Amino acid sequence: VDEDKGLIRAHGKEIVVLREARNPKDIPWRDNGVSLVVDCTGKFQDPHADADDAKGALRGHLAAGARAVVQSSPFKSKREGVALPDDSAFLIYGINHLDYDPGKHKLVSAASCTTTALAHMMRPLLARDLTHNMITAGMSTVHAATASQPVIDSVPASGAKDLRKTRGAMDNIVITSTNAAKALEQVMPEIATIGFMADSVRIPTVTASLIILNVTFQTEMLPDGTVSVDRDAVNAIFREAAEGEARGLVKYSEEQNVSTDMIGENAAVVIEAIETHTRTGFVDLKLANGVERVPLTHVKIFGWYDNEMGSYAHRLGQLTSHVASTL
Template identity: 30%
Template sequence: GGRYEHGCRVLCVPDALLHRAWQVQVQRDDDEEQPLRCEGRHACGEWPPYPVREGVAEPGDLPWGKLGVEYVIESTGLFTAKAAAEGHLRGGARKVVISAPASGGAKTLVMGVNHHEYNPSEHHVVSNASCTTNCLAPIVHVLVKEGFGVQTGLMTTIHSYTATQKTVDGVSVKDWRGGRAAAVNIIPSTTGAAKAVGMVIPSTQGKLTGMSFRVPTPDVSVVDLTFTAARDTSIQEIDAALKRASKTYMKGILGYTDEELVSADFINDNRSSIYDSKATLQN
């Protein structure tokens, strides 16, 4: 039980605030993603097929070594600083992946873009960046690799609301707009996703910026990139390059579609980014 692709096995899910019964329920009854289904010898009441530890607040207090855990996915959103995430190493883990932008010098890796820079003897805590960066960076990577170049660019993400937003108007001291009701508003917000691309594609450092609009959808977001190429080109040439990349060196990371699809069609899609050729314009 608890096994995923490539021989990975989930051994434990800790949560300092929530109970095991809640974990079981949300994994069986997910409103947006495909819920876990009970299979084989595991009855529904026995899900998940790995222990859930309650009431442990600090990474260093988790007994990863005793549990045989080698790799930790730090996805609480609380320990995104490298020094804080290193607590998992003190608990016995070998490697930590922070599922968000990180501070404090953690190496940022985006699959398909700069994952080859990973050094197992040096990088024990790494960041996988944000979902928006994982969408934008593969596109920019192909544009740079195929010789189109990016002189300057503006990214806008039309982003689904997140767990930190409010269902009704409420208090948000640092971000007053962010305190407004998520399901009935388009909420302008900041994002560092575009600038983060410069961390994984150094040639674009200082050339990209962007902002976010939080919208009333629960899942799947859109990235709109407007850029000036370094040479003359055409939509047809860019389409061909991205389509070719999606079938070769970016396969499984970058997708390509020329169908008339909408956001809900991409729920549960495993790829980081899907290029929509129907939505591409040239000035």
């Protein structure tokens, strides 16, 4: 480390550390030949905000010389119900990263750790005819504590609606919200036709989280009296994906895992296959010529992910490399 020159030397390379400007538009990217910026501050999330916004904005990086910006969190706009700007895109590596258009997209959101893991759980199911006919879905993420939570109980801000967010992170289990399902629609538009609920439960651990995914399918009765979607069929889908189109992104495990086993895990999601469960019920539809019994199968699937340096950070790195390769 050379503090006087603002340099860090690692593996034979010199890395320039820019320490003066805080507002993106004032950072000398152009002077340092920087074409791609990865913004991990979490401070500038509105893709509509102008470059000269007094509080700073993602577009400030573009004004300062960058050709593109990758943000390590979901976009959050102050303009409710307004579509993303044409030059902005939600992208998840392995899901829709090939949609990146260097001639069009200047601002890219890499979504969140939970949305990334959820997308890689949903994609294999939606890609198969057997499980494509989803009726409803619900997701709960049992999520490690994050930097947004206070270490100890704190005083709520004036007008705060969710007082639980001010409780100590390492002393409480906290029910909170997540925009994972809403963000998922940005990368997998077909999700919009499914009734999807999502919530989050923060727990007092440092990293590694767990998605509990519940999906209801319209299924079929087979000649032998069984249903088309059962535990073995669902696990076979994830095993096939892990060995095929999602190799390295989806991991299939028949081990009895716990959260610390997932710290540093590379895969976007690890399916805990021994905990996959299904139950089937029937709905009687009254037709002109009688009643038809329609089977509906409820499936519960567990998926682990490292929400910090593992699963999400690796996908962010891969997405960044892909964007950089096209500039």
